[in-house]
Amino acid sequence: MKRGNMLIAQSGGPSMVINQSLVGAVLAAREFPTVGRIYGARHGIKGILDGTFIDLRKETMATLEAVAQTPSSALGSVRRKPSAEDCVAIFRQLHSLDVRYFFYIGGNDSAETVHIINEEARKAGYDLACFHIPKTIDNDLRENDHTPGFGSAARFVACAVMGDDLDNRALSGVKIDIVMGRNAGFLTAAAALARVHPDDGPHLIYLPERPFSLDRFVADVQKVVKRLGRCVVAVSEGVADRDGTPIAAKFIQETDSHGNKQLSGSGALGDMLAGVIRDRAKISRVRADTFGYLQRSFPGVVSEVDAREARAVGAAAVRAALQGKASSGSIAIRRKPGRKYGVFFEVVPLRNVAKETRHMPPAFINRAGNDVTQAFLDYARPIVGPLPRIGRFRQMR
Amino acid sequence: MKRGNMLIAQSGGPSMVINQSLVGAVLAAREFPTVGRIYGARHGIKGILDGTFIDLRKETMATLEAVAQTPSSALGSVRRKPSAEDCVAIFRQLHSLDVRYFFYIGGNDSAETVHIINEEARKAGYDLACFHIPKTIDNDLRENDHTPGFGSAARFVACAVMGDDLDNRALSGVKIDIVMGRNAGFLTAAAALARVHPDDGPHLIYLPERPFSLDRFVADVQKVVKRLGRCVVAVSEGVADRDGTPIAAKFIQETDSHGNKQLSGSGALGDMLAGVIRDRAKISRVRADTFGYLQRSFPGVVSEVDAREARAVGAAAVRAALQGKASSGSIAIRRKPGRKYGVFFEVVPLRNVAKETRHMPPAFINRAGNDVTQAFLDYARPIVGPLPRIGRFRQMR
Numbered sequence: 001m002k003r004g005n006m007l008i009a010q011s012g013g014p015s016m017v018i019n020q021s022l023v024g025a026v027l028a029a030r031e032f033p034t035v036g037r038i039y040g041a042r043h044g045i046k047g048i049l050d051g052t053f054i055d056l057r058k059e060t061m062a063t064l065e066a067v068a069q070t071p072s073s074a075l076g077s078v079r080r081k082p083s084a085e086d087c088v089a090i091f092r093q094l095h096s097l098d099v100r101y102f103f104y105i106g107g108n109d110s111a112e113t114v115h116i117i118n119e120e121a122r123k124a125g126y127d128l129a130c131f132h133i134p135k136t137i138d139n140d141l142r143e144n145d146h147t148p149g150f151g152s153a154a155r156f157v158a159c160a161v162m163g164d165d166l167d168n169r170a171l172s173g174v175k176i177d178i179v180m181g182r183n184a185g186f187l188t189a190a191a192a193l194a195r196v197h198p199d200d201g202p203h204l205i206y207l208p209e210r211p212f213s214l215d216r217f218v219a220d221v222q223k224v225v226k227r228l229g230r231c232v233v234a235v236s237e238g239v240a241d242r243d244g245t246p247i248a249a250k251f252i253q254e255t256d257s258h259g260n261k262q263l264s265g266s267g268a269l270g271d272m273l274a275g276v277i278r279d280r281a282k283i284s285r286v287r288a289d290t291f292g293y294l295q296r297s298f299p300g301v302v303s304e305v306d307a308r309e310a311r312a313v314g315a316a317a318v319r320a321a322l323q324g325k326a327s328s329g330s331i332a333i334r335r336k337p338g339r340k341y342g343v344f345f346e347v348v349p350l351r352n353v354a355k356e357t358r359h360m361p362p363a364f365i366n367r368a369g370n371d372v373t374q375a376f377l378d379y380a381r382p383i384v385g386p387l388p389r390i391g392r393f394r395q396m397r
Numbered sequence: 398m399k400r401g402n403m404l405i406a407q408s409g410g411p412s413m414v415i416n417q418s419l420v421g422a423v424l425a426a427r428e429f430p431t432v433g434r435i436y437g438a439r440h441g442i443k444g445i446l447d448g449t450f451i452d453l454r455k456e457t458m459a460t461l462e463a464v465a466q467t468p469s470s471a472l473g474s475v476r477r478k479p480s481a482e483d484c485v486a487i488f489r490q491l492h493s494l495d496v497r498y499f500f501y502i503g504g505n506d507s508a509e510t511v512h513i514i515n516e517e518a519r520k521a522g523y524d525l526a527c528f529h530i531p532k533t534i535d536n537d538l539r540e541n542d543h544t545p546g547f548g549s550a551a552r553f554v555a556c557a558v559m560g561d562d563l564d565n566r567a568l569s570g571v572k573i574d575i576v577m578g579r580n581a582g583f584l585t586a587a588a589a590l591a592r593v594h595p596d597d598g599p600h601l602i603y604l605p606e607r608p609f610s611l612d613r614f615v616a617d618v619q620k621v622v623k624r625l626g627r628c629v630v631a632v633s634e635g636v637a638d639r640d641g642t643p644i645a646a647k648f649i650q651e652t653d654s655h656g657n658k659q660l661s662g663s664g665a666l667g668d669m670l671a672g673v674i675r676d677r678a679k680i681s682r683v684r685a686d687t688f689g690y691l692q693r694s695f696p697g698v699v700s701e702v703d704a705r706e707a708r709a710v711g712a713a714a715v716r717a718a719l720q721g722k723a724s725s726g727s728i729a730i731r732r733k734p735g736r737k738y739g740v741f742f743e744v745v746p747l748r749n750v751a752k753e754t755r756h757m758p759p760a761f762i763n764r765a766g767n768d769v770t771q772a773f774l775d776y777a778r779p780i781v782g783p784l785p786r787i788g789r790f791r792q793m794r
Contacts, residue, residue, distance in 0.1 A: 013568070042793075043567075054790055058792065063790060063791060065788070066787075067788035068788070070563065071560050071563055074788070075793070076568075077568050079568070160691050160695060163468050164690055164691070166469035167693065170469045170470040171411070171475070175662075266671070266684075267668055267687050270664060271663050287662025288662060288663065289687070289689035290686070290687065290689075293561055294557050294560065294691070297561055298557060298560045299563075299785040300698070301697070389463065390463075390696070391464035392460075393437070393456055396451065
């Protein structure tokens with residue numbers, strides 16, 4: 001085991017449990033006498049480049065535990081892909097701090113960043129263990145059964161749609177809920193967990209994995225309204241036409257340095273879809289809500305399984321690095337076979353996780369492409385945990 | 398005490414605790430042997446006109462308690478002002494069912510409905526006790542210190558902004574959150590409860606009680622961004638220009654039978670304000686979220702004080718009617734004087750509550766018109782209850 005200091009940072013979109021992974025890693029590192037200082041870089045690689053760090057050995061256990069329970073990225077985050085010059089500057093910083101263990105918590109873009117830094121470190125002959133700790137509410141990391149952050153965000157979406165369906169039942173109409181997920185439909189699909197009774201919404205679910213047609217959408221909604229007198233729809237912000245162009249991208253121009261179009265933080269897609277239903281289906285009460293950033297930041301709405309796994313995966317990364325099992329890698333969450341839910345962790349090569357996204361497997365999507373299957377519900381339920389119990393008058397059924 | 402059947406219904410926008418009032422009323426009515434059947438009309442006065450009722454004596458205690466914990470209006474709701482002909486039809490129904498006690502749970506429009514029915518019943522010589530049970534997340538009923546539903550919705554808003562501010566701290570920029578409240582700013586003001594540390598958001602709060610100027614808004618945001626490098630803003634959906642025209646009304650046409658413009662269920666106001674900041678203040682990362690219907694329906698986010706008071710106010714209405722204290726009225730919530738929080742209920746004339754709305758008192762709004770005062774925080778805190786604890790690294794302060 002090599003001696004040296006450690007540096008950890010957070011990157012990409014925050015989640016409800018990304019601080020669990022941070023605290024899990026810090027507490028695991030404290031068990032290894034070979035680890036010297038534990039630096040936390042502020043705002044990901046930006047903090048390394050700017051030389052802005054905090055000393056994570058200085059924070060008390062009480063603070064660490066309070067931070068672990070708190071949503072968002074306590075060290076700050078960044079969306080930035082390092083250039084070749086950035087990497088040179090990063091090594092210079094890490095070298096001057098004698099950092100030999102580097103951990104980066106984030107999604108596939110963050111894994112790409114770790115991969116680039118690892119490759120550049122190798123070329124430069126700098127001995128650095130580089131580990132990626134998975135995080136994304138989108139659940140779209142390859143190699144993983146699911147990712148930390150997804151379970152809690154999915155819980156928010158399921159609860160939101162559950163309440164929204166009750167609201168729509170009281171004052172009928174068409175309700176369109178726009179859910180986060182640029183490329184993968186997992187989070188939107190989680191809306192299906194809101195169903196308890198056969199006539200409960202969401203009645204339709206549209207995912208980025210299937211081409212979205214406005215004609216088809218209008219016809220689907222009309223069919224549900226004819227049957228139930230109302231309709232609740234969950235739509236992914238990433239739904240795209242046959243050519244793969246996101247419908248929302250037609251209204252929005254902003255792009256980040258990883259080349260991703262910014263789709264969140266606007267109600268434009270929901271308002272456009274509501275307008276189409278109002279005009280074409282001649283339905284007067286049509287409403288759209290865009291769940292927005294609450295999905296990843298609402299305090300208190302957490303899946304306990306998700307929080308536990310997020311903590312464990314942070315610790316697993318540190319142990320893999322410190323025990324020298326690998327010099328680099330990402331920690332993947334695998335599901336144990338069998339009926340009882342359980343997971344284990346494996347170190348996988350960074351390039352297997354970096355950049356590319358995982359999509360909803362076809363077995364999770366119904367044939368018509370407007371709902372999920374029982375297989376998805378079975379997959380998602382243990383990750384999200386038990387939902388609030390909904391009471392209903394027997395005679396209202 | 399006159400013998401007769403009772404009818405209860407729910408009206409207007411649902412809330413997190415409107416079913417507590419329903420169950421409180423039903424359980425109180427069961428204590429009076431003079432009450433015969435307990436009818437629940439589906440979808441407010443629409444159910445009376447259509448003759449669609451359920452028998453609330455038939456529901457078990459377990460169901461009643463489960464319904465009480467469930468958001469939205471379990472009997473269904475309606476937004477409809479009864480015409481003179483409607484009233485004639487309503488009496489015919491009530492008479493044929495021998496209903497002598499009528500309870501209607503809702504806001505100021507629902508109080509107006511009860512007032513009209515009460516007046517028409519008097520003119521028609523029909524002996525009917527007419528009571529309004531207060532409910533509105535907007536907190537805008539006259540005569541009331543606060544209204545059932547507000548505490549829980551305010552809790553949602555405070556939690557949402559708390560999480561949102563943490564998110565904005567991790568990835569800086571300008572964040573605009575649009576909060577419900579057509580005429581009164583109480584719910585938007587509740588965003589201020591999210592603040593723990595001096596630099597916490599919301600940094601600016603805009604209410605319908607003060608004229609909204611785009612120039613002033615841009616200047617305010619620029620000042621906060623200059624100081625903190627970021628800015629979280631809470632804006633009421635009802636903000637209006639100097640002439641009293643809601644800014645959002647410029648995009649929306651829908652109006653209900655009480656003459657209210659529909660402002661919710663669209664992201665247009667937030668998107669417009671975000672566009673203005675992007676263009677005029679030259680800030681690239683600007684996001685807007687419209688909290689929408691989640692504010693009144695998200696399961697599990699409830700103020701315990703609110704739930705308890707909602708239950709008690711339903712019971713108080715039934716007791717006032719059955720004990721013959723008055724032949725009609727609305728139950729008003731008054732705050733006990735003194736430091737310790739407590740409330741009591743009073744029967745007030747229907748006309749005192751009907752139609753008109755209560756606004757934020759000037760003492761709750763800062764001089765600049767872009768924030769609330771300590772007096773508002775002191776007023777709101779006990780109604781909303783303790784919020785989730787937020788952890789933060791000492792060195793990040």
